[in-house]
Amino acid sequence: xxxxxxxxxxxxxxxxxxxxxxxDSLRNAYNADLRVISTKFSQTYYPNSPAIYSxxxxxxxxxxxxxxxxxxKIASSYxxxxxxxxxxxxxxxxxxxxxxxxxxxxxxxxxxxxxxxxKAQLSTATQKTLNxxxxxxxxxxxxxxxxFQGYVEAFLRHRSSEEVKKKMYKKSDNKRLDAYxxxxxxxxxxxxxxxxxxxxxxxxxxxxxxVKNIDGDVKSFLSTCKNPAYNxxxxxxxxxxxxxxxxxxxxxxxxxxxxxxxxxxxxxxSPYQKKEKFPVIVYFSGxxxxxxxxxxxxxxxxxxxxxxxVAVSVEYRLADRHETTPFEAVKDARSAIRWLRMNADTxxxxxxxxxxxxxxxxxxxxxxxxxxxxxxESTDNLNYSASPNLLLVNSGVYNLYSEGSTDWIxxxxxxxxxxxxxxxxxxxxxxLPPMLIIHGTNDQSVDYATAKAFAEKMxxxxxxxxxxxLEGAPHYIWFDGRxxxxxxxxxKEFLKKYGYE
Numbered sequence: 001x002x003x004x005x006x007x008x009x010x011x012x013x014x015x016x017x018x019x020x021x022x023x024d025s026l027r028n029a030y031n032a033d034l035r036v037i038s039t040k041f042s043q044t045y046y047p048n049s050p051a052i053y054s055x056x057x058x059x060x061x062x063x064x065x066x067x068x069x070x071x072x073k074i075a076s077s078y079x080x081x082x083x084x085x086x087x088x089x090x091x092x093x094x095x096x097x098x099x100x101x102x103x104x105x106x107x108x109x110x111x112x113x114x115x116x117x118x119k120a121q122l123s124t125a126t127q128k129t130l131n132x133x134x135x136x137x138x139x140x141x142x143x144x145x146x147x148f149q150g151y152v153e154a155f156l157r158h159r160s161s162e163e164v165k166k167k168m169y170k171k172s173d174n175k176r177l178d179a180y181x182x183x184x185x186x187x188x189x190x191x192x193x194x195x196x197x198x199x200x201x202x203x204x205x206x207x208x209x210x211v212k213n214i215d216g217d218v219k220s221f222l223s224t225c226k227n228p229a230y231n232x233x234x235x236x237x238x239x240x241x242x243x244x245x246x247x248x249x250x251x252x253x254x255x256x257x258x259x260x261x262x263x264x265x266x267x268x269x270s271p272y273q274k275k276e277k278f279p280v281i282v283y284f285s286g287x288x289x290x291x292x293x294x295x296x297x298x299x300x301x302x303x304x305x306x307x308x309x310v311a312v313s314v315e316y317r318l319a320d321r322h323e324t325t326p327f328e329a330v331k332d333a334r335s336a337i338r339w340l341r342m343n344a345d346t347x348x349x350x351x352x353x354x355x356x357x358x359x360x361x362x363x364x365x366x367x368x369x370x371x372x373x374x375x376x377e378s379t380d381n382l383n384y385s386a387s388p389n390l391l392l393v394n395s396g397v398y399n400l401y402s403e404g405s406t407d408w409i410x411x412x413x414x415x416x417x418x419x420x421x422x423x424x425x426x427x428x429x430x431x432l433p434p435m436l437i438i439h440g441t442n443d444q445s446v447d448y449a450t451a452k453a454f455a456e457k458m459x460x461x462x463x464x465x466x467x468x469x470l471e472g473a474p475h476y477i478w479f480d481g482r483x484x485x486x487x488x489x490x491x492k493e494f495l496k497k498y499g500y501e
Contacts, residue, residue: 023085030078037070053111057123060108068101096147099133103151106130110158114407138190152197159183164323171258173213176320177205181217191226199230203237208291209321211241212262244295248302249347253339254332254377259322261332263339264294265347266301266311279353279500280310280340282388284333286360286395289326289409290319310347312340316365325409326364326400330422331377333365334386341384353500356388357491359478360446363396364424367435371427390498391435392491394478397446398454399425425450428457434464436494438487440473466494 045052045067052063072094079090105126112120122130133151142148160179169175180201188194202221205214218238225231249265268278281304283297294313301311316332317324337354344351358366368375370387380386400409400423401416410416420426435458439451448469455467468490470483477483495501 026078026081026085030074033074033077034071037074040070041067049111050115053108054115057108057120057126060112061105061126064101064104068097071097092145096145099145099147099151102130102133103147103154106151106154106158114411134187137187138193140190140192140196143193143196156180156183156187156197173259174205174209174217174321175323177201177209177214177217181220195225195227195230198225199227199234202234206234206237206241208287208293209318210293210295211238211245212315214238241295244298248298251339251343254335254379256317256332256377256379257322259317261317261335262294262315263336264298264301264313264315266298266305266313267347268308268310269306276348277350277353278308278310278348279355280312280347280349281355281357282312282314282337282340284314284316284356284358284362284365286358286362287318289329289361289364291321292316292318292362310349312336319408326361326422327375327409329361329365330368330372330375331380333369334372334375335377335380337369337386337388338380338384342381352389354388355390355392355495355500357392357394358396359394360475361397363393364398364400366391366393367396367398367424368422368427370433370435371424371429372422373427375421387433389433390495390500391433392494393435393437394487395439395443395446395475396424396437396451398450399423401426402450425454425457428454428461428463430461430463432458432461432463432465434498436466436468436491438468438470438477438490440470440475440477440483442472443475445475466490 052060055063075090075093075097082089105122109120109122112118133155136142136148137152160176160183163169163179163183164175169178172178181198184194184197184201188197198221202214202217218234221234222231225234245264249267251263251265252260253263254261281301283294283300285292285294285296287293294315297311297313301313304311314333314336316336317328319325322328337356340347340349340354341351343349356366356369358364366388370391373386376382376386400419410419413419437451437455437458439446439448441448443451451467452469455465458465458467470477470486473483474480477487492501
């Protein structure tokens, strides 16, 4: 909850300016009261959001107003006390409360359709209220409010979803970024605000999607932005990203819909004989099929190359870059494995020792390379197998045919059951390659129960696999320092068991 985090941090930021003990105590009391209300809100709203968004607009607005009221009541109860300490504190809290809840309202048409299948538009009265926020878009002081930022992000997200449908984006390799950058000058006329949001989306894109084909966007930003700090950062991270693309082989494995999809191939460092064959490890990045960056695996690829492996990081189509779905990503993953088999002699790849590795959505793609046999690109040479010889899956996604965060995948499908063709739980058969499945019991992104159900079915079918449970572990087990060492150890042992280490 962005409002909650903004309020919690407000105490610390203000306390740094040497406020009195009375002021500190007052803010502590306010935050304590707020935590109680926030907990109640979380327990009511998040588990029930599908039902709430399924209401008609009048019922929905009444429900949101009832959830907002306790927050406004607490802020008002402290207004008199804060008058002599910080007269802007309560008005700013009210402002942030309104922005937090108006973001929920702004999302209503999207989620109402998502949960009910019925299109909805906000009423004229509701839209008029939301339009009142547009005047704030050019107020630089609001850029420090996390709830204001959250509202703007949601606003631009919805606007960009319409923007990317225009013909001008058909050949764009970074559709959503280009849409954002084109929309920002329309709503942010003040230089300081325009610079901030262009920097926000450009730097975010570099981090989450990389630097491929954004040189024009970077040059345009550097030539118009008046903020030296923003310019320095963008120039630095862009150059750093470009440099990461040096020193290894980059090959296009598929050209589709105007996109050239690349494999980043790291070859063994030591001299080798032409007849020598190497195992290959293929990385698929995670990111909920919406974001992902092959650069994330470059360090691991370089490390494996030093151990006489051929290591590969795969670029595949993503929702927030190419406006695609996991259906396209699955085709790309299978095409990538086939390309490696077809070009094995060029890179001295041992086609009997191809390992595929993925985290989260990347883990899903790893599974589908071996299982989604009915889902292939029309240009693929089906004489080459898309299945790796060994699968490594961290916090994978196993069941796409269930209610929850994957509803967007089937949103535009007339037949929702089509998703079963790329849902690992629904594709299980006997005779799959050996696989290692690692999942945490406290995974808030992908329910541990789905991994357990997948493992149980694997066992029933008699497949070779290991299912390792990490008690109390969250979703990002490969990144979290409390569990990443254990994950690395389990992977090493599994590879050794099958003769790869």
